Amino acid sequence: MQVTLENVTHTYQPGSPFQATAIRNVNLEIREGDFLALIGHTGSGKSTLAQHINGLLRPTEGRVLLDGKDIHQKGYDKKEVRRKVGLVFQYPEHQLFEETVAKDVAFGPKNLGLSPEEVSERVTEALRRVGLGDPALAEKSPFELSGGQMRRVAMAGVLAMRPQILVLDEPAAGLDPQSRREMLDMISDLHRQGTTVVMVSHAMDDVAHYATRAVVMEKGAIAMDGAPEEIFRHGEALEKMGLDVPSVCKLGMYLRENGLPFPQDAFREDQALSAILTLWKGGKRHGAQ
Amino acid sequence: MALNDITLGQYYPADSAVHRMDPRVKILLLIALIVAIFLAGNLLAFVPVVALLLAASALSHVPIRMMLKGVKPLRFILVLTFVLNVFFLQGETVLVDLGFAMIKTESLITAVHYTLRLVFLVLASSLLTLTTPPIVLTDGLERLLSPLRVVHFPAHEMAMMMSIALRFIPTLLEEADKIMKAQTARGADFESGNLIQRAKAMVPLLVPLFVSAFRRAGDLAMAMEARCYHGGEGRTRLRVLKCGQRDYIACVVMALVIAAILLLNRVC
Amino acid sequence: MPTPIISVDHVSFAYEEEAREAVRDVSLQLPRGSFHAILGQNGSGKSTLAKLINGLYLPTKGTVTVCGMDTADDRNTWEIRRRAGMVFQNPDNQLVATVVEEDVAFGLENIGVPTAEMPARIEKALRDVGMLEYAQRAPHTLSGGQKQRVAIAGVLAMQPEAIIFDESTAMLDPRGRKEVMEAVKQLNREQGITVLWITHFMEEAVHCDRVHIMHDGQIVLSGTPRDVFADPEQIRKYRLDAPPMARLAVQLREAGMPIRDGVLTAEEMTKEVLRLCR
Numbered sequence: 064m065q066v067t068l069e070n071v072t073h074t075y076q077p078g079s080p081f082q083a084t085a086i087r088n089v090n091l092e093i094r095e096g097d098f099l100a101l102i103g104h105t106g107s108g109k110s111t112l113a114q115h116i117n118g119l120l121r122p123t124e125g126r127v128l129l130d131g132k133d134i135h136q137k138g139y140d141k142k143e144v145r146r147k148v149g150l151v152f153q154y155p156e157h158q159l160f161e162e163t164v165a166k167d168v169a170f171g172p173k174n175l176g177l178s179p180e181e182v183s184e185r186v187t188e189a190l191r192r193v194g195l196g197d198p199a200l201a202e203k204s205p206f207e208l209s210g211g212q213m214r215r216v217a218m219a220g221v222l223a224m225r226p227q228i229l230v231l232d233e234p235a236a237g238l239d240p241q242s243r244r245e246m247l248d249m250i251s252d253l254h255r256q257g258t259t260v261v262m263v264s265h266a267m268d269d270v271a272h273y274a275t276r277a278v279v280m281e282k283g284a285i286a287m288d289g290a291p292e293e294i295f296r297h298g299e300a301l302e303k304m305g306l307d308v309p310s311v312c313k314l315g316m317y318l319r320e321n322g323l324p325f326p327q328d329a330f331r332e333d334q335a336l337s338a339i340l341t342l343w344k345g346g347k348r349h350g351a352q
Numbered sequence: 353m354a355l356n357d358i359t360l361g362q363y364y365p366a367d368s369a370v371h372r373m374d375p376r377v378k379i380l381l382l383i384a385l386i387v388a389i390f391l392a393g394n395l396l397a398f399v400p401v402v403a404l405l406l407a408a409s410a411l412s413h414v415p416i417r418m419m420l421k422g423v424k425p426l427r428f429i430l431v432l433t434f435v436l437n438v439f440f441l442q443g444e445t446v447l448v449d450l451g452f453a454m455i456k457t458e459s460l461i462t463a464v465h466y467t468l469r470l471v472f473l474v475l476a477s478s479l480l481t482l483t484t485p486p487i488v489l490t491d492g493l494e495r496l497l498s499p500l501r502v503v504h505f506p507a508h509e510m511a512m513m514m515s516i517a518l519r520f521i522p523t524l525l526e527e528a529d530k531i532m533k534a535q536t537a538r539g540a541d542f543e544s545g546n547l548i549q550r551a552k553a554m555v556p557l558l559v560p561l562f563v564s565a566f567r568r569a570g571d572l573a574m575a576m577e578a579r580c581y582h583g584g585e586g587r588t589r590l591r592v593l594k595c596g597q598r599d600y601i602a603c604v605v606m607a608l609v610i611a612a613i614l615l616l617n618r619v620c
Numbered sequence: 621m622p623t624p625i626i627s628v629d630h631v632s633f634a635y636e637e638e639a640r641e642a643v644r645d646v647s648l649q650l651p652r653g654s655f656h657a658i659l660g661q662n663g664s665g666k667s668t669l670a671k672l673i674n675g676l677y678l679p680t681k682g683t684v685t686v687c688g689m690d691t692a693d694d695r696n697t698w699e700i701r702r703r704a705g706m707v708f709q710n711p712d713n714q715l716v717a718t719v720v721e722e723d724v725a726f727g728l729e730n731i732g733v734p735t736a737e738m739p740a741r742i743e744k745a746l747r748d749v750g751m752l753e754y755a756q757r758a759p760h761t762l763s764g765g766q767k768q769r770v771a772i773a774g775v776l777a778m779q780p781e782a783i784i785f786d787e788s789t790a791m792l793d794p795r796g797r798k799e800v801m802e803a804v805k806q807l808n809r810e811q812g813i814t815v816l817w818i819t820h821f822m823e824e825a826v827h828c829d830r831v832h833i834m835h836d837g838q839i840v841l842s843g844t845p846r847d848v849f850a851d852p853e854q855i856r857k858y859r860l861d862a863p864p865m866a867r868l869a870v871q872l873r874e875a876g877m878p879i880r881d882g883v884l885t886a887e888e889m890t891k892e893v894l895r896l897c898r
Contacts, residue, residue, distance in 0.1 A: 104793055104794070104795050105763060105764070105793045105795070105796070106763075114533065117537060119533050119536060119537055142539065145536075145537060145538070146539075149537070150534075150537040152530060152533070152534045152537075155534065157527075157560055157563075157564055158531050158556075158560050159560065160555065160556045160559035160560050170535075170538055170540070170556065171538035173539075174538060174539025174540060174541070206563065209662070209663065220538060221537070221538065224538065224539070236791070237790050237791060239660075239661040239820040239859060239860070240661070240820060240822070240859065240860050240861035241661060241856075241860070241861070242859075244861075265793050265794050266794075268864060305795050307794045310863075310886050311864070311868075313886040314865070314889050314890060317886060317887065317890040318890055318893060318894070321890065321894055323893065323897060323898070332867065332868055332871075335868055336868060336871050336872065336875070339872060339877070339893055339897070340872070340875055343877050343893075343896055345897075346896065346897040346898065486718075487717075487718045487719070487722075515716075516716060519716060519717060519718045519759065519760075522758075522760040523712050526760070567713075568712070568713045571710055571713035571714065572713050572716070574671075574676060574708070575706075575708055575714035576716060576726075577676060577701075578674060578676060578701055578705070578708075579701070579705075579726060579727040579774060579775070580701050580702055580727055580730040580731050580778070581726070581730045582698070582730065587729050587730060587732065588728070588733055588734060589729055589735060590722060590725035590729060590738050590742075
């Protein structure tokens with residue numbers, strides 16, 4: 064399962080006074096098994112890009128290919144795209160509408176035209192996956208739940224469609240630290256079990272910790288694309304784009320400025336720990352001589 | 353998706369004498385103009401109305417084309433008015449005999465008269481909404497209606513509700529667009545099926561939208577209270593409305609138009 | 621010690637429909653000009669506490685006084701809300717008017733400031749948050765950070781002595797968060813406005829005078845940021861997270877490196893590493 068964006072340009076309200084080009088000439092290949100973090104500040108075009116991956120937005124120019132086939136070509140079944148590529152919007156809990164949690168989660172699978180047995184099996188499985196396996200909870204109204212639980216129900220609603228690619232727009236926005244970690248661990252588990260993940264995120268520490276690939280967007284174009292250790296090597300460039308860098312990168316930048324050989328590619332806490340200890344032991348030996 | 357194509361209100365921004373008029377005067381003059389249009393007893397009496405509308409369009413830099421846009425949604429009603437009047441009004445002189453029905457001169461004239469009357473009514477009201485931002489209009493309405501407070505008419509509350517609605521319409525439209533996309537991503541289909549199926553398909557859009565609107569209303573009420581809002585009592589205003597020379601001139605012009613109509617009614 | 625500007629004295633509060641108290645026996649004092657932060661997970665009672673301070677909610681037990689006025693006395697309500705303004709979480713749901721300038725005027729209109737005085741106060745408030753050039757814009761065309769700064773200006777125009785920020789950065793992107801944070805720090809530093817900053821972002825609490833951690837309706841930990849973040853394990857118990865550099869400091873110390881106590885930021889960590897490794 065692979066999605067390819069070929070020279071994709073998207074212009075909102077073309078021909079009107081509000082015309083705005085959100086992304087321009089984007090080429091991107093999302094490979095099976097990626098945990099791709101889509102980075103960029105608000106207005107950089109990352110959400111627009113995300114909505115092209117499952118065909119919600121149609122490129123003004125260019126093509127979106129799913130396993131080599133143009134999804135906007137005549138005769139291509141849109142349901143096929145929806146089934147394969149799941150999209151979780153920001154604050155997804157705001158889309159809940161059914162009387163019960165189970166019914167809400169069933170909405171997607173039902174739309175796929177699955178049998179009632181299949182639907183109910185998927186609902187149970189999806190709720191279990193998001194840590195809401197309690198059957199009593201499935202019969203509750205989603206509006207009685209806490210904010211964090213509502214977000215999980217919304218996630219389950221997309222997971223129940225069993226997408227092979229999961230696109231998430233800031234899944235942890237507004238969550239407190241603990242719930243944030245739980246949410247990201249859950250996504251990471253899905254990734255480990257074979258789902259390709261595309262995650263729009265502002266939180267660089269999260270990107271450093273979870274992603275296998277990072278794509279940086281600026282002004283509607285892809286500015287950087289590579290493994291996190293390559294991206295975070297360019298801390299100064301990221302800061303120039305108005306983005307944060309992981310705190311370990313910041314520390315590294317300061318230390319290198321002061322002449323200490325802190326490795327360029329360290330960006331996670333565990334890497335910082337061993338790098339500093341190496342420096343310290345080296346320094347001690349040096350001092351002892 | 354179609355939702356962000358909806359442009360809100362029909363205010364046509366420009367800096368003109370008509371735009372700068374006191375909204376209260378504009379509202380009152382619109383009422384006067386509506387009365388004048390109804391007063392016009394024959395086609396000739398529409399001439400001053402047309403002259404006024406043309407002059408206002410020129411003065412306000414709002415093209416006639418923009419004003420006519422407001423007529424377009426009413427085209428069916430206009431055609432209906434015309435057809436009904438042509439065929440069902442009494443008349444004596446037969447103009448055309450279609451075999452199954454006859455068109456009479458008198459009914460044709462009346463049909464044209466009534467249809468034009470509708471067109472002019474729409475043009476006159478669009479002139480107000482095109483040259484006055486909705487919020488200023490609300491403000492004008494509030495001041496005009498505030499004397500009714502003595503009979504417990506909630507003029508301030510009404511205006512506050514209208515202005516909050518104006519503030520939140522773009523926000524809610526954006527939200528509706530987002531929810532629609534999110535449900536589409538879950539396989540919802542808003543575009544096909546018969547009327548009942550389509551109505552049913554709206555549920556996943558409307559429920560979250562209502563829930564969100566209520567949440568926003570709660571938040572907003574709290575925020576307004578925190579900023580010391582406690583109704584219209586003892587409130588001062590940033591904007592003070594003042595009648596100026598141009599408002600007086602406009603009133604005189606309107607009086608002349610009405611006089612001309614009355615005169616033309618007599619003559620013909 | 622001068623009388624605190626905000627004083628919360630053994631306050632408890634329960635929502636009508638719920639038996640459990642959302643805030644339990646909380647005491648808190650904010651000296652004039654101070655910058656305090658309240659940290660807590662969602663549902664810890666921190667937002668409820670915020671709303672108790674300017675009389676949006678009234679305590680079921682205990683008293684809240686603002687500038688010496690009891691919030692329970694309804695003659696004080698409007699004066700308290702003027703002196704202790706509040707900025708909320710959702711930038712969209714607290715702007716009332718369709719034009720920025722008129723939104724800033726909203727509070728002034730409510731407290732009956734004469735029309736002639738308004739323009740100068742609006743101009744100053746908008747300038748103080750760096751939004752003067754947006755005075756004629758419609759709120760829905762602004763970014764989240766800009767909307768929040770307009771909300772601050774709306775409070776500022778009323779010339780408050782304290783401002784309570786109820787998770788005002790929770791829905792913003794990092795850039796917006798920085799904008800708002802900078803504006804607030806400046807107001808505190810330059811105009812001596814007392815700030816109560818409610819958040820679940822640890823980084824934002826690093827630079828304030830005192831941090832209070834709320835858990836399950838109670839204040840469970842209070843102190844300077846250094847003291848409070850010294851023990852990341854304990855913080856985690858309250859479903860919070862110490863800043864990354866504080867966590868790293870603890871790990872380094874465990875590995876035998878004599879890192880000084882109270883390292884919270886990358887700058888401080890740099891100093892320590894330079895001191896020990898060079």
